[in-house]
Amino acid sequence: MPSLDSPFAPENTAVYVRWRQAKLQDYPVNAAALRVEVNDPRALSETEQRRLVQLCRKTNMVIYASRLGGLADKQIPRRLGEQFGLVRLDSNLLADEDAVTSLQVTPEKSGRGYIPYSNRRLLWHTDGYYNPPEQRVHAFVLHCVSPAAQGGENALLDPEIAYLTLRDENPEYIRAFMAPDAMTIPANTEEGGKSRPAQTGPVFSIDTATGSLHMRYTARTRSIEWKQDTATRRAVQALEQLLAGDSPYVFHYRLAAGEGLLCNNVLHNRTEFADEVDKGMSRLIYRARYYDRIRGTGVQDV
Ligand SMILES: [Fe+2]
Numbered sequence: 001m002p003s004l005d006s007p008f009a010p011e012n013t014a015v016y017v018r019w020r021q022a023k024l025q026d027y028p029v030n031a032a033a034l035r036v037e038v039n040d041p042r043a044l045s046e047t048e049q050r051r052l053v054q055l056c057r058k059t060n061m062v063i064y065a066s067r068l069g070g071l072a073d074k075q076i077p078r079r080l081g082e083q084f085g086l087v088r089l090d091s092n093l094l095a096d097e098d099a100v101t102s103l104q105v106t107p108e109k110s111g112r113g114y115i116p117y118s119n120r121r122l123l124w125h126t127d128g129y130y131n132p133p134e135q136r137v138h139a140f141v142l143h144c145v146s147p148a149a150q151g152g153e154n155a156l157l158d159p160e161i162a163y164l165t166l167r168d169e170n171p172e173y174i175r176a177f178m179a180p181d182a183m184t185i186p187a188n189t190e191e192g193g194k195s196r197p198a199q200t201g202p203v204f205s206i207d208t209a210t211g212s213l214h215m216r217y218t219a220r221t222r223s224i225e226w227k228q229d230t231a232t233r234r235a236v237q238a239l240e241q242l243l244a245g246d247s248p249y250v251f252h253y254r255l256a257a258g259e260g261l262l263c264n265n266v267l268h269n270r271t272e273f274a275d276e277v278d279k280g281m282s283r284l285i286y287r288a289r290y291y292d293r294i295r296g297t298g299v300q301d302v
Contacts, residue, residue, distance in 0.1 A: 006211035006299060008163065008204065010174050019299070020164055028059055031156070031253035035063045041143070041260065042079040049083060052262060056084075057297045060158045061263035069257025070146060074100045077141040077288040080262065085295030086139050089288060090128060103142075103285040105275060119148070119283075122270040123219040124243045126159065127289050130185040130199050136214055138207075138293040139264050141286075144255035148283035151273030153254040156266050157242075159215035161249045163204060165242055166235070173235040177203035182232055183216060184225040203235075210298045217267065219243065243267070255285070264294055 006012065007019035028034055034055055038048045041064055048064075055062040068076060077100055081087070091099035106117040128137030142154075166173040176182060184200040205214045218224055219240065226232050243250070255261065275282035 006206045006213075008206045008211070008213045008299070010167075010171055010178065016167070020168075023160060023164060026058075027161075027249070028055075028251075029248065031063065031251040034059060034061060034251065034253075035065055035259075038064045038066050040068065041066050041076055044080075044083055053084065053294070053296045056262065056264065056294050057301055060160060060294075060297065061156060061261060061266045063253060063255070064260050064262060065256070066258045066260075069144075069259075071258070072145050072284065074098060074286055077143040077260065077286045080143070080260070081139075081141050081288055081290060084139075084262065086141070086288070086290040086292050088291040090131070090135060090137055090291060099288070101287045101289075103287055104283060119151075119273050119275065121272040122268075124155075124157075124267055124269045125218040125220070126215050126265050126267055128265070129183075129216040129218050130188070130196065132199060133201060135291060136216075137265050137289045137291065138212075138214065139262075139290045141260060141262050141288045141290075142255065143260035143286040143288075144257055145284040145286065146257050146282065147255060148273035149276035149279065149281040151271050152283050153252060153271045154261070155269045156251045156253065156261070156263075157247070157249060157268070158266055159204075159264075160213055162215065162239065162242060162267060163213055165247070165249070166238055169238055170234075172231055173238050174204060176227075176229075176231040176235040177239075178205065179227065179232070182227050182235075184227075185218075186223060186225060188223075203239075207293075210293070210300070212264075212293060212299050215265070215267070219269075243269075262294065264297060265289075 007016040036051050052062045089099040105119050127140050180202055181200055182202050187198045188196045203217055273283055
């Protein structure tokens with residue numbers, strides 16, 4: 001579907017209305033409804049695979065629950081992803097060499113200000129919001145090897161629902177968020193480390209090839225510059241209110257050992273957590289980010 005026919009183009013009212021109705025019909029009501037038990041994520045059965053795609057098509061995310069808790073094998077997220085057409089891995093500055101990142105408390109990295117490697121809370125964001133357009137993160141997998149002793153819960157929101165909610169409230173929010181200069185991530189000029197140039201781009205964009213929606217967002221207030229006009233400011237406020245409120249579409253889930261999240265880069269945050277290393281309880285999550293979208297979950301498949 002070319003972007004001109006996409007329900008996400010602000011001028012396409014009729015297509016949007018049809019898409020919206022289909023989207024909201026039988027939409028899951030909580031995270032438990034997103035949970036699917038699977039035997040081995042590295043080699044899913046046809047039935048398991050179909051069920052996972054079905055849910056992702058609806059909500060852009062699914063939680064799989066396997067029996068592989070405690071198994072520190074990076075092939076788990078990797079091979080899971082491959083079964084959904086996720087093959088082009090994004091390697092960020094701090095990813096391990098094989099581009100699957102181990103998220104755990106790492107004093108060296110957290111000391112440099114990288115919160116994902118600390119036990120502090122993470123504010124709402126989509127992954128790779130600082131990436132250039134040709135490296136948009138369309139999907140990611142989080143696989144939990146072991147949870148923290150306490151905390152480390154995620155909140156999750158389907159970006160299409162964020163779009164829908166904002167568009168229903170005021171289509172001007174969408175126009176502001178689609179402006180190519182809506183949001184700038186200043187250059188990262190970390191001393192001694194690798195750096196990246198400033199990235200200016202929209203919050204919402206439509207993939208020209210598929211008509212699918214992409215979202216870049218961070219709730220951070222440092223290291224981000226919003227376009228300085230009223231329309232953008234209002235749109236940002238509306239989104240902040242949605243994320244801070246008690247929307248029934250915001251799902252809360254704490255991944256247990258062996259469980260994982262497969263998603264089309266949904267909005268997410270994380271509560272702070274506490275490890276108890278001496279009791280063998282420390283949080284280890286593998287994260288794989290992809291330039292691909294989950295196969296079979298395009299807007300034309302809905
Ligand atoms: Fe993230």
